[in-house]
Structures are given as structure tokens and as C-alpha cells.
Amino acid sequence: MNKIRIDCHNDTVLNLREKKSLRFLPDAHCDYIRLQKELGLAFFALFIHPHHFGDRQTEEILRLLALLLADIKANEDFVYPVFWHQDLQKLQTEVKARTAVLIGAEGGGFLGVSPEILQYFFTLGFRFLGLTWNFRNNLADGCEEDGGLTKMGKTVVRECNRLGILVDAAHLNHKGFWQLLEQSDDPIIVSHTACETLNLHPRNLSDEQLAAIGDQGGVVGISYAGMFLGGQEPTLQDVADHIEYAVGIAGIDHVALGSDFDGATLVKDMNGVQDLPNLYAILSQRGFSDLDIDRISGENIFRVLQEVLPYRRDNI
Numbered sequence: 001m002n003k004i005r006i007d008c009h010n011d012t013v014l015n016l017r018e019k020k021s022l023r024f025l026p027d028a029h030c031d032y033i034r035l036q037k038e039l040g041l042a043f044f045a046l047f048i049h050p051h052h053f054g055d056r057q058t059e060e061i062l063r064l065l066a067l068l069l070a071d072i073k074a075n076e077d078f079v080y081p082v083f084w085h086q087d088l089q090k091l092q093t094e095v096k097a098r099t100a101v102l103i104g105a106e107g108g109g110f111l112g113v114s115p116e117i118l119q120y121f122f123t124l125g126f127r128f129l130g131l132t133w134n135f136r137n138n139l140a141d142g143c144e145e146d147g148g149l150t151k152m153g154k155t156v157v158r159e160c161n162r163l164g165i166l167v168d169a170a171h172l173n174h175k176g177f178w179q180l181l182e183q184s185d186d187p188i189i190v191s192h193t194a195c196e197t198l199n200l201h202p203r204n205l206s207d208e209q210l211a212a213i214g215d216q217g218g219v220v221g222i223s224y225a226g227m228f229l230g231g232q233e234p235t236l237q238d239v240a241d242h243i244e245y246a247v248g249i250a251g252i253d254h255v256a257l258g259s260d261f262d263g264a265t266l267v268k269d270m271n272g273v274q275d276l277p278n279l280y281a282i283l284s285q286r287g288f289s290d291l292d293i294d295r296i297s298g299e300n301i302f303r304v305l306q307e308v309l310p311y312r313r314d315n316i
């Protein structure tokens, strides 16, 4: 049986700044060669540090996007981009052949003060958007600040809904999360996070937030970043604790995996995408059925993508 394995967040694109390609990166958490063995689709986030690039964020994200698209094209034997609802069918036929890459951004600072330019990023291939990173921008406050979404942030959410860009609530604070949920007609995701009840951290979700994501039809991606999980030296067992807890509150159809590969220090027994089968084995030992593991490791976020990604049309 074909299994669709999907990861909701990596920062591997950052390696493009120093290296020529993401094909083979032995020092990174993943590369095309390893992804192709383990995942049917991976979210590739373009991240532009707001403090490093200031008013050059738009230029820099376009530069990274150009590098990424060219790199995917040059490595078509391992990866291919997904832009449209119709492209998702390839996941069912291409399982274990190549990995689909979904392109988007972590932080909307690159939009400057102009929500109307989002449609051009859509045309270039953006299909998900996290409104903020850790700091305030023109769309919203970050997770360690007090304010919610701005007027522009709300406009951008509506524009995402109109175009078919999946909105990611990771890095938002609680106020922004609830405003986003109210604003968005489409299901939203929180791509890389964990559970606040198990570990109090500004990037984690409360029980109320987990339940609301479940009610709204979205998914919560549990990360392997140690700092979200708690404990002295967290392991994949702690990741499994957070998955189990999130399933208990949000429901089995609303939990997914959002590694944060190449974006954080991961638990010590997760060295990279090649170790994913060990996580599935732990979930199995804890009594999750194969069907449940299939849901968590891909089918749930696949359902959301089917709902949100736009149908290809000739005149965009």
C-alpha cells in the first residue's frame, strides 16, 4: 500500500546560501537524496531573518526562491515542485519515487507594506505563509510579544484564502492565533510546535488552541526541536509524548509531523530525516495502529492540502 509521508516544516533552504545544491548535504538534517527515501512531500520554508536583511527582505527572498527553483529543476530525479491541487495526485503515483516540494515562507516581512504583492509570490509558486517569525512585522506580532494581527495581516489572510495559500500560525502569539482562526475561511496549520501543557514555552499550543485546530479542520505539526519538548535531554519518546497528547485533544485526524529540520537543535536520537522510521516504531509500540500512524505521518496534512491548494487554471 502506498503511504504518503509528509513533513510540514524544514529550513533546509538556508543551506543554499553557502552551498550550490540541496542534493547531498551530509552535515544537514536532510537533503534531496535522503528525503526521496523517506517522504512523499516536504514543506520548504524560505526564511529571511528580519534583523539581518531589514528593507532588503523582498530582494533576498526572491534571490533564495530563484536559487531553490533552479536547484529543484536540476535535481528532478529526486524532487519536483507542487503548485496545484491537481499536482497532489502525483503523490499517490510517485510514492517512493520522488519527493514533492511545497514552497512557502516563514514570516511575511518580505511583503513590506504591500499585501497586494502576495499574488505575485503566488504566481512564482508560494503555497504556504507563516505570518510572523519571532518578532513583530507589518502583519502581526511574534510569539513573545503582546499584539495580534494588524489590519494588513488580516488582509493578507483573506488574500491567502482567495489565492489558495495555506496559512501557518507557527510563531504567532495566542492573541494572533485566535484572530487568525476567526479571519480564515480555510483550515490553518501550526507547522512546527508542541503542547504547552507538557512544556510551557511561548511557541507551544494550549489545550484550547489544540481543540480549536481540530474543530476548524486544520492540523498541528509536532516538532522534534528539543526546546519545545521539555525535560533534561529530550528524545523521540518525548516527541511521541507530545504527539499522543495532541491527538488526545485535537483528535487523530488533526495531528501531523513538523520536524524543523535544519532550523533547530533536535532531540538527540533524531539525526535527520533518515531516522523517521524510528519515530513510527515508537508510535507503534505505544499502541498507535498502522492506519493512525499513516494519518499522523502524512494523510492528515494531505487532506488539508487537498482542501486549500488551488486548482490549476489558465488565466491567473
Ligand SMILES: [Zn+2]
Pocket: 106, 170, 171, 192, 263
Ligand atoms: Zn520556525
